Amino acid sequence: MTQNIYKLSILKLDHRPFRDKRITTHCALVTRSFGAKNFYFSGVDDNNLKNGVNDITNKWGGPFNIDYIEDPLNFVIKKKEEKYIIIHLTMYGINLFTEINNLKEKIINKNTLIIVGGPKVPKEYYQLADYNIAIGNQPHSEISAISLILYLLNPKFIENNEFKNKKIEIMPNNNYKNIKNI
């Protein structure tokens, strides 16, 4: 039996270093911890963001890649030409919880780009997306949206804690902090 593989990347639109510093960092960290391998962001380039996330990957393991994208619309068009499945996360979309089994079947073994916007995403992204998906149709957070879709697509990733080249690892414990150096 060949193994099913998820090849997931996240594109976060419109990063603004002052306003979004911690929000975009959290988006990148949940992307890594829930099993996507690439985090792309557009808006304003930000070395502090990239260095902070790369420091986490060096310490806690990878592989994981963070990159700035200057022209995100063109980036999505190119990925579509390369046969990526494009998913756009929006509170206005079809509900993930009704769509998850269908989605898993469609993206298995295919490159998949998941776009996360903000309040004002240009309509071109809605049109380019194969799926406009809501994680519930309530206002909450792009951080929880990324974590829920990645977890429900591939729950085994975080359950198995599959990170390579790590320097430290937590030994889960109900009573105290237990960190192992590797």
Add this chain to the structure above:
Amino acid sequence: MTQNIYKLSILKLDHRPFRDKRITTHCALVTRSFGAKNFYFSGVDDNNLKNGVNDITNKWGGPFNIDYIEDPLNFVIKKKEEKYIIIHLTMYGINLFTEINNLKEKIINKNTLIIVGGPKVPKEYYQLADYNIAIGNQPHSEISAISLILYLLNPKFIENNEFKNKKIEIMPNNNYKNIKNI
């Protein structure tokens, strides 16, 4: 058959309005959208935070309550005396994914307080907690931690979109924004 009921509240420790503005707002919004009824925060009181979240509840539905807690340690001690189950979310804890069925059984029909900290949580919280739970043992985000534990404890809540007294509602759609006024 009597219905199983989850009675969930979140306590977010150590809010700082300047640094955490959007992070704490996102914590409150995921708390509401994934089905907990109370969001408490300690640290610095913040009317902008409370008003912003109450505006969302007035528009999108409730019930949902946000409150500032001046002495959070005393608050947790009191809740424990009132027989609340205390769960502390920490990346050092036992992994949620191995513990979820046990946890669901333990908290059903009982008041449950879920504490979310930051990098430096005093050890008293670890000791007061019945469960120190990690959502994976990787650094990510308190926002994703809240959403994952609430979703896995009670997936039906967001799937059924059970909000009352709402003024607007989204009609899920793959192609365009469709908002219904109620």
